[in-house]
Amino acid sequence: MVFDLALIKKLYAELPGKVAAARKLIGKPLTLTEKILYAHLYGALPATAHNRGKDYVDFAPDRVAMQDATAQMALLQFMTAGRSKVAVPSTVHCDHLIQAKVGAKKDLELAIETNREVYDFLSSISDKYGIGFWKAGAGIIHQVVLENYAFPGGMMIGTDSHTPNAGGLGMVAIGVGGADAVDVMAGLPWELKMPKVIGVKLTGKMSGWTSCKDVILWVAGQLTVKGGTGAIVEYFGDGADSMSATGKGTVCNMGAEIGATCSLFAYDEKMGAYLKATGRDEVAALADGIKEHLRPDVEVYADPAKYYDQLLELDLNTLEPYVNGPFTPDLATPISKMAAAVKENGWPAKLEVALIGSCTNSSYEDISRSASIVEDAVSKGLKANAEFTITPGSELVRFTIERDGFINTFEKVGGVVLANACGPCIGQWARHIDDPNRKNTIITSFNRNFAKRNDGNASTHAFVASPEIVTAMAIAGTIAFNPLTDKLKNASGEEVLLKEPTGFELPPKGFAVEDAGYQAPAADGSGIQVKVATDSKRLQLLEPFKAWEGTDLKGLKLLIKAKGKCTTDHISMAGPWLKFRGHLDNISNNMLIGAINFYNEKTDTVKNQLTGEYGPVPATARVYKAAGVGSIVVGDENYGEGSSREHAAMEPRFLGVRAILVRSFARIHETNLKKQGMLGLTFANKEDYDKILEDDTIDIVGLSSFAPGQPLTIMLNHQDGTVENILVNHTYNEQQIEWFRAGGALNVIRSQFVK
Numbered sequence: 211m212v213f214d215l216a217l218i219k220k221l222y223a224e225l226p227g228k229v230a231a232a233r234k235l236i237g238k239p240l241t242l243t244e245k246i247l248y249a250h251l252y253g254a255l256p257a258t259a260h261n262r263g264k265d266y267v268d269f270a271p272d273r274v275a276m277q278d279a280t281a282q283m284a285l286l287q288f289m290t291a292g293r294s295k296v297a298v299p300s301t302v303h304c305d306h307l308i309q310a311k312v313g314a315k316k317d318l319e320l321a322i323e324t325n326r327e328v329y330d331f332l333s334s335i336s337d338k339y340g341i342g343f344w345k346a347g348a349g350i351i352h353q354v355v356l357e358n359y360a361f362p363g364g365m366m367i368g369t370d371s372h373t374p375n376a377g378g379l380g381m382v383a384i385g386v387g388g389a390d391a392v393d394v395m396a397g398l399p400w401e402l403k404m405p406k407v408i409g410v411k412l413t414g415k416m417s418g419w420t421s422c423k424d425v426i427l428w429v430a431g432q433l434t435v436k437g438g439t440g441a442i443v444e445y446f447g448d449g450a451d452s453m454s455a456t457g458k459g460t461v462c463n464m465g466a467e468i469g470a471t472c473s474l475f476a477y478d479e480k481m482g483a484y485l486k487a488t489g490r491d492e493v494a495a496l497a498d499g500i501k502e503h504l505r506p507d508v509e510v511y512a513d514p515a516k517y518y519d520q521l522l523e524l525d526l527n528t529l530e531p532y533v534n535g536p537f538t539p540d541l542a543t544p545i546s547k548m549a550a551a552v553k554e555n556g557w558p559a560k561l562e563v564a565l566i567g568s569c570t571n572s573s574y575e576d577i578s579r580s581a582s583i584v585e586d587a588v589s590k591g592l593k594a595n596a597e598f599t600i601t602p603g604s605e606l607v608r609f610t611i612e613r614d615g616f617i618n619t620f621e622k623v624g625g626v627v628l629a630n631a632c633g634p635c636i637g638q639w640a641r642h643i644d645d646p647n648r649k650n651t652i653i654t655s656f657n658r659n660f661a662k663r664n665d666g667n668a669s670t671h672a673f674v675a676s677p678e679i680v681t682a683m684a685i686a687g688t689i690a691f692n693p694l695t696d697k698l699k700n701a702s703g704e705e706v707l708l709k710e711p712t713g714f715e716l717p718p719k720g721f722a723v724e725d726a727g728y729q730a731p732a733a734d735g736s737g738i739q740v741k742v743a744t745d746s747k748r749l750q751l752l753e754p755f756k757a758w759e760g761t762d763l764k765g766l767k768l769l770i771k772a773k774g775k776c777t778t779d780h781i782s783m784a785g786p787w788l789k790f791r792g793h794l795d796n797i798s799n800n801m802l803i804g805a806i807n808f809y810n811e812k813t814d815t816v817k818n819q820l821t822g823e824y825g826p827v828p829a830t831a832r833v834y835k836a837a838g839v840g841s842i843v844v845g846d847e848n849y850g851e852g853s854s855r856e857h858a859a860m861e862p863r864f865l866g867v868r869a870i871l872v873r874s875f876a877r878i879h880e881t882n883l884k885k886q887g888m889l890g891l892t893f894a895n896k897e898d899y900d901k902i903l904e905d906d907t908i909d910i911v912g913l914s915s916f917a918p919g920q921p922l923t924i925m926l927n928h929q930d931g932t933v934e935n936i937l938v939n940h941t942y943n944e945q946q947i948e949w950f951r952a953g954g955a956l957n958v959i960r961s962q963f964v965k
């Protein structure tokens with residue numbers, strides 16, 4: 211048993227009382243989101259707790275999960291916080307550093323060899339500080355968490371943006387930066403702006419080719435990549451109760467793509483069944499005992515429009531499969547309109563690679579339904595007409611689907627099973643392509659499809675769909691294929707229609723595994739040495755950042771004015787850079803190299819104002835830093851959307867950038883900037899973005915009276931001698947202003963533990 215039953219018992223014993231007290235104080239029925247949040251307050255219920263979307267509240271999450279890429283920096287930071295053990299149950303999962311190349315066995319062996327020092331570091335630090343360690347090959351963080359740790363009514367933070375996957379088991383699970391994980395592991399309050407609650411009422415029942423993935427593909431189309439910002443999305447209704455727990459997990463997982471804080475479903479029989487199937491009968495029994503508290507109040511069900519800040523309604527009977535993309539997960543096209551959309555938009559119709567699996571869609575249900583399509587295709591004389599890969603989400607799933615013959619089924623059409631890891635989903639993919647600049651199409655059952663995300667090629671058009679649709683398209687070899695209506699020609703020249711997929715929510719013979727890949731921590735870690743080599747290129751112990759100098763920031767040079775989409779992938783690219791996640795100096799050489807310079811429309815080419823020459827962004831920042839000159843980055847809308855990586859905030863901090871000034875921020879990135887002691891500012895008037903000129907020297911004025919809700923002033927000193935003042939807003943509260951003054955949140959934490 212790896213989950214903490216005592217913790218769940220304690221929470222369930224207290225939850226009904228806490229919820230009743232909150233309901234009484236607030237004077238209205240509660241959504242499930244509110245119940246869970248109020249049961250996890252760090253202190254007493256603040257008077258403003260019901261003020262959704264406005265005020266920050268301190269929470270005490272039950273647990274922390276970290277993936278290997280983000281855990282390195284989080285744990286390097288935790289090490290300096292002065293504690294002997296983590297304050298809440300925490301786990302590390304080695305999933306992001308395994309590159310997909312030829313297949314599971316060889317890829318895993320190579321990863322263990324290549325990443326040995328990182329795995330040794332993570333294993334030793336986990337052992338020392340009481341952290342559960344999941345070895346390389348054990349599986350993808352969110353799948354392993356769903357199988358072992360997620361529980362209804364719980365609250366978790368995770369250093370990965372798809373942490374909300376655990377909402378499939380009714381948990382408020384939020385993706386954060388490593389600095390937040392440090393706070394919670396250190397036992398400090400974790401602060402979150404009280405989220406709004408978006409209700410999604412699901413009625414009816416899915417059938418045929420439609421699957422749970424299509425719910426979130428549809429929602430993404432409705433709400434767009436920004437529509438969930440600052441909100442928790444709560445799914446409810448008889449349609450929700452008809453979906454499998456893992457299917458619910460898929461929906462919550464991809465809720466990250468609409469910018470939602472997280473998503474969740476109410477406790478129901480499907481969750482109970484999944485808990486039992488994964489060896490957690492006691493948790494299911496405990497949850498059954500307080501079932502009504504793990505669902506919204508009945509009044510909320512009766513009149514949802516009254517209690518949710520926004521309400522969407524979807525009849526699952528009418529939902530058809532969707533294909534989202536390319537380049538953005540919210541461009542949603544129903545399958546019936548896909549062929550026309552491919553033609554109209556000039557998307558390459560030929561499908562080159564079809565990829566199923568990942569933490570989003572690798573449940574037993576997903577795999578069994580996809581395998582049924584392959585079996586049907588083979589029986590009708592069809593074969594795959596695109597490369598086809600399968601990424602199991604965990605060793606538990608992989609072992610079980612192998613036992614049940616599904617891997618064998620996929621291999622019949624040339625399917626390649628990759629390691630139980632992120633692989634192509636995070637750009638860890640040595641793709642075999644003749645010309646990387648050729649326009650080409652791939653389709654995945656993953657969640658994210660920004661340019662370059664999967665294979666690093668800007669010309670790759672990546673689409674996202676359910677595993678069933680991806681599998682059907684792998685057989686057809688084209689994304690203009692609609693398996694509901696279109697026939698395929700088999701080897702004998704006959705026209706055949708694929709049968710609707712069928713599968714099992716849970717394995718009829720139960721789950722099985724020989725070695726799940728778990729390493730329990732030492733009971734007493736005091737004698738354990740954390741392994742970091744002094745000459746390591748991949749790991750570097752951290753030096754604290756300097757405190758604010760106490761004055762306005764003057765003479766900042768414009769480093770880059772980024773144009774258009776600037777995700778954390780553009781700010782701190784993944785792929786080959788993942789290996790430097792634990793080495794701040796080395797990874798800083800990727801800072802903003804994917805961002806487009808507004809003035810020349812090029813990536814990684816900016817003007818150095820000290821020399822007048824154009825050069826790479828990181829090198830230019832290093833020149834300013836060496837000269838003792840601060841710099842500033844300007845960005846567009848939803849700056850920092852995408853992954854939660856705090857490197858995207860630490861790198862600019864390390865290279866001397868003092869402020870990021872944008873039209874709007876993605877939530878996690880804005881918080882990460884604050885944690886690192888950076889200034890994250892937004893234009894009070896969005897058109898002022900146009901006033902920033904390439905040769906500007908910039909002053910930030912008003913910092914000595916920096917206060918919540920008070921705008922700051924920015925002086926643009928143009929090269930022609932003119933000066934323009936613009937007003938900029940911020941969302942810093944008192945505590946965050948303290949972080950800014952101290953030079954970062956970690957500096958504040960350390961002062962409490964190390965005297």
Ligand code: SF4
Pocket residue numbers: 305350351352370372568569570631632633635636656657
């Ligand atoms: S979304 Fe992709 S990269 Fe992220 S945890 Fe899941 S499989 Fe890994």
